[in-house]
Amino acid sequence: MPPPKTYRAEGLVLKNIPFGEADLLVTLYSREFGKLKAVAKGARRSNSKIVGHFEPLTVAKLSMARGRTLDIVNQVEVTENFSSLKSDLTTLARGLYVAELVDGFGSEASSNQQLYDLAIETLGAIQQHPSWELVLRRFELHLMRASGFMPELFHCVDCRKPLEPEQHRFSPDAGGTLCLDCAPYGVQIRSLSLRALKVLRLLHRSRIADLPQLQAHESLEQEVKSLLSTAISYWMDKEIRTNSFLNHLERLPKAEVSS
Structure with missing residues (x-):
């Protein structure tokens, strides 16, 4: 049976790098799946609702969709940012x-x-x-x-x-x-x-x-x-x-x- 197209995870953001025109490629370590890489669409736009959600050392609950090469973040909820x-x-x-x-x-x-x-x-x-x-x-x-x-x-x-x-x-x-x-x-x-x-x-x-x-x-x-x-x-x-x-x-x- 193929894996589900979407999944949820709780993860610690380890790092991010610019990806495309307005996205971020995020590396995080998750409780459920270990180390993951995913694209956060539009995360670099100043008016994006998820600006700052993918700073390193941020803990978040995420909903993600599996992609051909990279998974895509659909939703994110920050639970701890160690401010x-x-x-x-x-x-x-x-x-x-x-x-x-x-x-x-x-x-x-x-x-x-x-x-x-x-x-x-x-x-x-x-x-x-x-x-x-x-x-x-x-x-x-x-x-x-x-x-x-x-x-x-x-x-x-x-x-x-x-x-x-x-x-x-x-x-x-x-x-x-x-x-x-x-x-x-x-x-x-x-x-x-x-x-x-x-x-x-x-x-x-x-x-x-x-x-x-x-x-x-x-x-x-x-x-x-x-x-x-x-x-x-x-x-x-x-x-x-x-x-x-x-x-x-x-x-x-x-x-x-x-x-």
Whole structure:
């Protein structure tokens, strides 16, 4: 039986690009169908009723019609636009980073509700608690978990022996932690402190509400960030553009970022 000509979905807008004279080609990640691309007819016209409905980081319920090459949006109802998140440059950049990773890890027409819920939950936390520094680190780790790329954190991925304290390293392409006796040929190996390993394990089993209880000084946060960034970049196999912008913002004085 052929699929129905129209269908409904709830989705997070990841990005859009101009299409034709007045349309938008929208990429969104849906709860029901995974990553989708669809054309929003007339969305760029100033008098259109749907102007602004397809901004990145907007959650909407959509009715769509299947097309030969691209689906068409028939109706759209915005349910969450994360307006407070978008009003601040730093939180906006963090939100766009989330969207870029979902775009990179999400599969087209393949539902992953865990990934969808993780993205929405993370954007909500960024909006409500912008001072939570570890929210993106938790997102990165749980993103890999939801996508089937969760790095090993408790055993050596080569010999499978339990890790001993201070006797461990990290290799994203090997699949996680290595003991000091194992060094698979041709893989990138990073140093891994015991404190960073403990933070990674805590983030792995933490709920997002637990983040205020996780304390880490700046150098430890930077180590965890660097390790996870290496793993994310390895699996995405391309440059993460928003990461460079986030790093630039972090180097600016706070007064300059907020102005």
